[in-house]
Amino acid sequence: MITFVPEPHLLDSPRGRHWPRVPATGPAGALPAGHGRTADVVIVGAGPAGIAVAAALWHHGVHDVVLLDRDGRPGGRFFDRIDLLGQRVLRSPYEHHPGVEGFRDCELLDFARLHWGRLTRTERREIRMAQSGHRSVVPVDVFEAYCDHLVASHHIAAKTWRATVREVLPGGGTATVTTERGSLTARHVVLALGEERRAAPDSWWGAGAPPPGVSYWDESGPVGGGRRQVVVGAGLTAAHLITGALDAGREVHWVIREPGERYQCADVNSAFFRPEGRKRFDRVGWEQRLGLMGRFRRASIMFEFQPLLERAEAEGRLVVHRGAPVRRVSAGVGGTVAVRLADGRRVGGDHAVLALGTTPSIGTGLLPPALVGARDGWPELDERTMAYTRAPEVSVIGAAAGMVLGPAARNIDGHRVATTRAAAAIARRLRDGAAVAAGLEAVAGA
Numbered sequence: 001m002i003t004f005v006p007e008p009h010l011l012d013s014p015r016g017r018h019w020p021r022v023p024a025t026g027p028a029g030a031l032p033a034g035h036g037r038t039a040d041v042v043i044v045g046a047g048p049a050g051i052a053v054a055a056a057l058w059h060h061g062v063h064d065v066v067l068l069d070r071d072g073r074p075g076g077r078f079f080d081r082i083d084l085l086g087q088r089v090l091r092s093p094y095e096h097h098p099g100v101e102g103f104r105d106c107e108l109l110d111f112a113r114l115h116w117g118r119l120t121r122t123e124r125r126e127i128r129m130a131q132s133g134h135r136s137v138v139p140v141d142v143f144e145a146y147c148d149h150l151v152a153s154h155h156i157a158a159k160t161w162r163a164t165v166r167e168v169l170p171g172g173g174t175a176t177v178t179t180e181r182g183s184l185t186a187r188h189v190v191l192a193l194g195e196e197r198r199a200a201p202d203s204w205w206g207a208g209a210p211p212p213g214v215s216y217w218d219e220s221g222p223v224g225g226g227r228r229q230v231v232v233g234a235g236l237t238a239a240h241l242i243t244g245a246l247d248a249g250r251e252v253h254w255v256i257r258e259p260g261e262r263y264q265c266a267d268v269n270s271a272f273f274r275p276e277g278r279k280r281f282d283r284v285g286w287e288q289r290l291g292l293m294g295r296f297r298r299a300s301i302m303f304e305f306q307p308l309l310e311r312a313e314a315e316g317r318l319v320v321h322r323g324a325p326v327r328r329v330s331a332g333v334g335g336t337v338a339v340r341l342a343d344g345r346r347v348g349g350d351h352a353v354l355a356l357g358t359t360p361s362i363g364t365g366l367l368p369p370a371l372v373g374a375r376d377g378w379p380e381l382d383e384r385t386m387a388y389t390r391a392p393e394v395s396v397i398g399a400a401a402g403m404v405l406g407p408a409a410r411n412i413d414g415h416r417v418a419t420t421r422a423a424a425a426i427a428r429r430l431r432d433g434a435a436v437a438a439g440l441e442a443v444a445g446a
């Protein structure tokens with residue numbers, strides 16, 4: 001029997017290999033100004049969730065689709081964030097992929113096996129682990145090439161335009177999507193907006209931009225980075241920042257609010273990726289769901305990091321400050337930074353990076369607040385269709401669907417579950433709408 005042993009070398013997959021690609025056009029570019037066109041479906045956000053829903057709609061025969069994304073590159077923000085952290089492997093296993101459920105498609109594991117000759121011995125061993133039903137580690141390189149394959153084989157690139165959506169206004173069976181470059185009218189809109197970084201509380205430095213020497217995990221730090229780095233946060237992002245700084249020869253001070261760090265395979269309990277886990281979630285009421293989200297959507301670190309971080313701590317290259325929240329962050333003398341903890345400790349460094357997690361984008365700021373129906377930070381959704389209860393022309397895929405699908409909604413596997421529900425419902429809505437229109441025409445012509 002193969003048993004799971006965390007091995008740090010699994011984290012070192014090569015990045016930037018060349019993969020054979022299905023011939024395809026590139027992304028469409030900036031949305032032409034004053035666009036004014038119509039589409040059956042507009043998808044806002046072309047990350048893994050937007051790609052998943054576009055691919056599923058393609059299988060349902062819905063081809064008049066426009067994707068609008070700030071970066072204009074399918075998957076762009078996801079891979080930019082991953083590369084900024086120097087992350088080489090996903091934390092989700094092979095069976096979690098943005099491919100389409102219930103249709104004949106090449107899945108992530110099939111795709112990796114097709115490119116066996118390009119993989120390292122370690123990567124091939126992980127494929128065997130996946131084939132025998134064990135937890136496996138997926139190289140970012142393989143995942144990116146697979147996303148490119150999905151984008152090419154479902155004709156997604158040419159439908160992806162660069163534009164920032166400012167407003168989505170549903171009504172009367174359609175929705176108007178307003179961007180900085182003009183508006184589009186769609187019969188259905190899907191919001192696949194992902195998550196924004198969680199900002200530090202105002203009390204840390206008195207609101208506004210962080211003090212000099214302090215940055216967030218998703219922005220570049222200062223050139224050089226200094227000799228001593230402080231990392232605040234207890235999740236996988238913090239683990240990547242720490243190992244990057246240790247590799248660069250820095251002394252790292254790690255601030256964790258909890259009494260100790262938590263190591264586990266996935267960032268939520270793996271039960272929530274399976275139907276019985278989702279059932280455990282959707283059979284209970286709102287308050288219990290909130291409780292489950294609080295308990296299971298918590299920061300954790302992949303097992304493979306444990307030996308690395310424990311060794312660095314034993315050797316004094318990593319100093320871990322456990323068990324006290326941050327109270328204040330300020331610029332120190334000589335370009336340094338001081339982080340003060342609630343128990344009075346002071347942690348100093350040349351640079352501090354904040355990895356405080358993310359907040360789901362639920363449509364607030366795009367849709368009128370009354371239509372979002374936000375409660376405890378979550379939108380009010382129809383659980384069968386993933387549409388907003390008060391705006392059936394607009395649905396949601398991704399982290400914002402957390403109170404429907406549970407803690408796994410923000411992950412690649414959760415996108416696939418949400419997509420299965422939403423794409424079928426959208427295709428049905430479009431068909432029903434077309435049938436009604438044909439019926440009205442027939443009546444008018446009679």
Ligand SMILES: Cc1cc2nc3c(=O)[nH]c(=O)nc-3n(C[C@H](O)[C@H](O)[C@H](O)COP(=O)(O)OP(=O)(O)OC[C@H]3O[C@@H](n4cnc5c(N)ncnc54)[C@H](O)[C@@H]3O)c2cc1C
Binds near residue numbers: 048068194
């Ligand atoms: C570093 C990192 C590693 C992760 N690793 C994993 C992993 O291994 N496995 C896993 O399952 N999950 C992982 N996650 C969770 C991950 O966020 C999701 O699985 C995935 O990225 C979410 O995809 P998405 O399409 O919902 O969001 P995103 O990838 O963020 O895509 C959303 C897109 O919408 C665009 N957008 C937002 N608002 C607008 C607007 N108003 N107008 C136009 N465009 C807009 C954004 O610019 C972005 O391009 C990771 C997250 C991070 C940050």
